[in-house]
Structure formats: C-alpha cells, structure tokens
Amino acid sequence: MTSVKTVHLSRTFKAKKKDGGGIVQALRDVSIEINKGEIFGVLGPNGAGKSTLIKILCTLLLPTEGKAYVAGYDVSRDYRKVQEKINMVSGGETSGYGLLTVRENLWMFSQMYNIPSKAAKENIDRLLKEFDLYEKRNERVRTLSTGMRQKMNMIRGFMTDPEIIFLDEPTLGLDVGASRIIRNFITEWIREHPERTVLLTTHYMAEAEELCDRIAIIDNGRVIALETPENLKKLVTTEFPFTMVATGVGHPERVRELVGNATWKENDEGALKFSMILEDESIIADLVSMIVEEKGKIIHITKREPTLEDVFIKLVGRGLD
Amino acid sequence: MSEMSAQSRGMRDVLLRNFRAMKGRAYPRIIGMNREPSWLFFDTLMPILSIAAFVYIYKAMNAPPQYIGYVIIGGAMTAYWMNVLWAMAAQLYWEKEIGNLQLYAIAPVSTMSVMAGMAVGGAFSTTIRAVSTILVGIMIFNVKFSMASPLLLTGIFVFTMIALYGMGMMFASLYMLWGREAWHISEVLTEPVYLLSGFYFPVKYLGTGVATIAALIPLTLGLDGMRQLLFPYAGDGFIPATHELLILTVLSAIFLVLAHYFLNYMETLAKKEGRLTLRWQ
Numbered sequence A: 001m002t003s004v005k006t007v008h009l010s011r012t013f014k015a016k017k018k019d020g021g022g023i024v025q026a027l028r029d030v031s032i033e034i035n036k037g038e039i040f041g042v043l044g045p046n047g048a049g050k051s052t053l054i055k056i057l058c059t060l061l062l063p064t065e066g067k068a069y070v071a072g073y074d075v076s077r078d079y080r081k082v083q084e085k086i087n088m089v090s091g092g093e094t095s096g097y098g099l100l101t102v103r104e105n106l107w108m109f110s111q112m113y114n115i116p117s118k119a120a121k122e123n124i125d126r127l128l129k130e131f132d133l134y135e136k137r138n139e140r141v142r143t144l145s146t147g148m149r150q151k152m153n154m155i156r157g158f159m160t161d162p163e164i165i166f167l168d169e170p171t172l173g174l175d176v177g178a179s180r181i182i183r184n185f186i187t188e189w190i191r192e193h194p195e196r197t198v199l200l201t202t203h204y205m206a207e208a209e210e211l212c213d214r215i216a217i218i219d220n221g222r223v224i225a226l227e228t229p230e231n232l233k234k235l236v237t238t239e240f241p242f243t244m245v246a247t248g249v250g251h252p253e254r255v256r257e258l259v260g261n262a263t264w265k266e267n268d269e270g271a272l273k274f275s276m277i278l279e280d281e282s283i284i285a286d287l288v289s290m291i292v293e294e295k296g297k298i299i300h301i302t303k304r305e306p307t308l309e310d311v312f313i314k315l316v317g318r319g320l321d
Numbered sequence B: 001m002s003e004m005s006a007q008s009r010g011m012r013d014v015l016l017r018n019f020r021a022m023k024g025r026a027y028p029r030i031i032g033m034n035r036e037p038s039w040l041f042f043d044t045l046m047p048i049l050s051i052a053a054f055v056y057i058y059k060a061m062n063a064p065p066q067y068i069g070y071v072i073i074g075g076a077m078t079a080y081w082m083n084v085l086w087a088m089a090a091q092l093y094w095e096k097e098i099g100n101l102q103l104y105a106i107a108p109v110s111t112m113s114v115m116a117g118m119a120v121g122g123a124f125s126t127t128i129r130a131v132s133t134i135l136v137g138i139m140i141f142n143v144k145f146s147m148a149s150p151l152l153l154t155g156i157f158v159f160t161m162i163a164l165y166g167m168g169m170m171f172a173s174l175y176m177l178w179g180r181e182a183w184h185i186s187e188v189l190t191e192p193v194y195l196l197s198g199f200y201f202p203v204k205y206l207g208t209g210v211a212t213i214a215a216l217i218p219l220t221l222g223l224d225g226m227r228q229l230l231f232p233y234a235g236d237g238f239i240p241a242t243h244e245l246l247i248l249t250v251l252s253a254i255f256l257v258l259a260h261y262f263l264n265y266m267e268t269l270a271k272k273e274g275r276l277t278l279r280w281q
C-alpha cells in the first residue's frame, strides 16, 4: 500500500537578489513511491532539496510542477485531509512558548488536532516517560537543553498519532544519548504500528543505514539513487578492502607479490598489519598457506564492509558535509 | 435525511475542532502572560503614570471633572490598542521566527481559529490590566462613574473588542505579506491613533470630518460610547451611543470577513512563494 507518492514533482524558487537573482531549482522531476510500514530515508548534502520535499508533502509549500499525494490525497487540493493524517518534526526546532511548561506546550499543540484534553494529557505523560523527559514535565520550555527540547518536539509530532510522520533531520546537533533515544523510538514505533510510515531526512550516513528500509539519495534536487541500504552498498562492492594482522612474517614483500597491492606497517605489539584490496576473494586461501609456510601466525583477517559513505562519494562525487 | 445528519455531524466536528484550537492558542496568553508577577508593575503602574500626567494637566487647566474619568478610561482602553498592534498584528511575524507558524499551518484547523485564540487570550489578559488600571485610577483620583445603562455599555465594549481584534487579525495577514517593513507601520500608528481615537480628549472636539475618519478605528466609537454612558451629564458625545453600537457591529462584521479573506489569501500566496517557513529550516 502506497502512503506517499510524487509524480514528476518539481519546485523552483526565485533566488534572493543578493545571491545573484535568477531561479533556484530545489527539486527536479522527483517521482517516488513510499509504502506503508516503511522508514524511508532521504539523504543528501546541504541544499539538495530534502526540506523542500518535506515541506511540499506537509502542505507548507506548493509544487511548481508535478503532483504529490499523501495518504491518497493531493497535497495541493485536499490539504486539509492530508493534514489530518500527518505531523512533522524538524531538527533544531524552537517552537512553543517559553513561558509554558513542557506539558502545557504539548497540550496546546494537541488542541490543534482535536484531541480531547484528558486523552491528550495521558498520551503526553506516556510519551514523556518513553523519551525520559517526565522529570522535566513541569519545567518551563525556555530552560530546556537542545536535546530535551528535541525530545519534546518529537513528542509533539507523535502524540497526534499520525499515519505518516515527516522528520527533517530529527537528530541534528544532538549528543549520542539523545540521538539514540530518538532513533530507538522511531524503530519501535514503526514496529508496533506497521501500517504507519516514516519519512526522514538526514545528514548522518550511519543513521540512514541503521533506520531506513529504503533510501533516496538526492543531489541538486534530483533523485540519483533509490534502493535499500544493502543494495546501495552493492554499488561499490566490486572491490574488497581487507586487513590482516600477522606475526613472524619474515618476508612481507612476498604478500605483495601474491596479492599485488598490499601495504604494511608494524603495530605496537611487533605484529605486521597489512592493508590490501582484493579483486578476487579466493586468493585468501593462497595467502593463508603462504603465511603458514613462512612459519608465521595470522592473528586476524577482516573484511571492511563498504559504507553508505563510499556509495555516496561514488554517486555524488563528494562526501557529505 | 441521513445525509443531512451526517453533514451536520461533520459540521459539528469542524466547529469543535476549531474551538479546541482556539482554546489551545488562547491558553499561553491567559496563563503565560500572567505568570510572571512583574506584569502588575509594568502593565498597571506604567499606564497610571501617563494617566496621572494628563490628569494634572487637566487639573491645572481647570477642565471639567469628567475629564479625569475620560483619561482613565482612555488609558485603560489604549492597552487594547497596544495589544492588538504588537501582539496581534505583529504576532504572526514572531510566530514564524520561532517556528510556530509552520506548525499551525500544517494543523488541520483554520488559521482564523488560531488567530481567534490569540485574540481571546490577548483580550482576556489585557482586560485584567485595564481593570486594574481603572481601579487604581478610581482610587487615586476619586472618580465617580454612572452605571445607568449597563447593557448598552457591555454591548459597546464587546463589539469594540470584536471589531478591534478583527482589525488586528486583518493586519496580521498584511504584516505577513509585507514582512519587516510592517513593523514600522505599527510604530508609526501608535501615537496618531492615541490622538485620533480620543485617548486624550473626546473626539467630538476633533471636528466632524476628522472624527468620522477616526471612527474607522473601532477604539474611537468604543471610547466615545463608553464615556457618554459613564458620564451622561457631560454631553461630550460625538453621536448617540446606540448608533455607535450599531456601527461597531457593522465594523466587527466587516473586519472579520476581511480578516478571513486576507488570511486565506496570505496563506495561499505564502505557500506559493515559500514564505510560511524560514528558509534554513
């Protein structure tokens, strides 16, 4: 079942005069389909168009060309219907009123979603506990740290029980602890509600890899790849990066003769650490017998997995950040 | 038949939904604005100081005694004008900066009910201030009000509020479209409105022409009507209070309809141009 769909979606902006004027093409011909139950990631460098996509799907921005459907409704025409099904949380959000307490703020936003007060408060308390923020429920919002604030924002988004939630860089600038709580919450939430959908954008490769069922990599407003993390990584798995640590290897140059491109250096324990890229993994067997012949001892051999970072660099031609 | 009742249930749901939104948005104004006790000092004593200045000028001029009452009522009522200018008209600008505007915009309720919540909350908190100002004024300057027509008085007050806050909502959408420049309009409007709406003296003495133009500001007729009813013996009224009530009712309707129209227009335009959100968010 499709929950989000875009068809040849494009969006342009008039650039500011001080930026030289002209037209900025923020999204170009984006056609994607996101299914219920998916955590769908949008990964891209600064200015790629991630937030623009989310804003269009959240009814904050109209497309200049093409169509977008959320929960089956056209975001431009039936925006009220869309709004009943969604919520949105952005990283670094400073929403709310500083004079109110955490609980009061959340209650206030719940009232925009037609939730009876009592039910809203119960829901808020339950989520405050889940996000480890219950202790702070009666603190004024303006006294919260960045991490606490973002947890509050997450509760704001999830307390309305949306069918589809849009998270724009939800862990932006947070420490490891707060990020972990937020990521765990997202995966738990979709596990418990397999008919819901999460669309999240991120800068963090590891986050995309850990959370997402499928990832769209966008650059310059265009989707340049759309795959599961595993399949994306296959794009760069024609080479195999290996390291081998061994002791008692009298003639390390023989390793190079065998595999062609090995480099090595001695580590603190006097063992040699070899780095090599193998075009054919079967050569490992010959390597092992050669070391044994030399009366050396292999401590370990590891194959490094290609990361999404490798994929990204290959596709975009540069790293993130 | 069943279709009708489904329709009316749908209608009720929409009303309830928007009523909740209004209540939610009113809350921070009712609770938040009164949470720090320092408001008592700034929002009650400061107006009393400027009222006192005029009271002593009028005393020195040997003005009729009701003038002291006029100034107290005027001083209390201008609190609403400040609230409408700075906390209604300029408010959406703030809400956008903080990031609340986009959250209101994605919520399944009309922006009008969020604005109405601001208005109700703002009017409530300002009323606490206005009443304290009046009470302190009465105590210090020993003014006697007549309470001959409480119903008409209430009517005039209520429709002054609706018209005034309706105007505030209308300005709010214009301010959104004009951005920062609009701030200067608020600054420029503050003082002349004090003068035109008759904060210092009855508008009658501005002459019929000027007073008629000034009557477009709901505060003008509201103040004039309330003064007439509270000091019936003075005969300083511009036009009969019942007529003023009628005009205020019409102004209320006009401003509310215009506010609705402008808010819709502003929202659609902002969605086209990408102005509902801050660019870097």
Ligand SMILES: Nc1ncnc2c1ncn2[C@@H]1O[C@H](COP(=O)(O)OP(=O)(O)OP(=O)(O)O)[C@@H](O)[C@H]1O
Residues within 6 Å of the ligand: A013, A014, A015, A016, A024, A025, A026, A044, A045, A046, A047, A048, A049, A050, A051, A052, A053, B273, B274, B275, B279, B280, B281
């Ligand atoms: N309201 C706007 N007016 C003009 N240009 C805009 C507007 N919003 C976005 N843009 C431009 O559109 C492009 C895409 O912006 P967008 O915010 O979608 O990028 P992003 O992928 O979210 O980047 P980031 O990682 O920095 O958040 C950028 O070049 C940006 O400057």
Ligand SMILES: [Mg+2]
Residues within 6 Å of the ligand: A050, A051, A052, A168, B280, B281
């Ligand atoms: Mg962004």
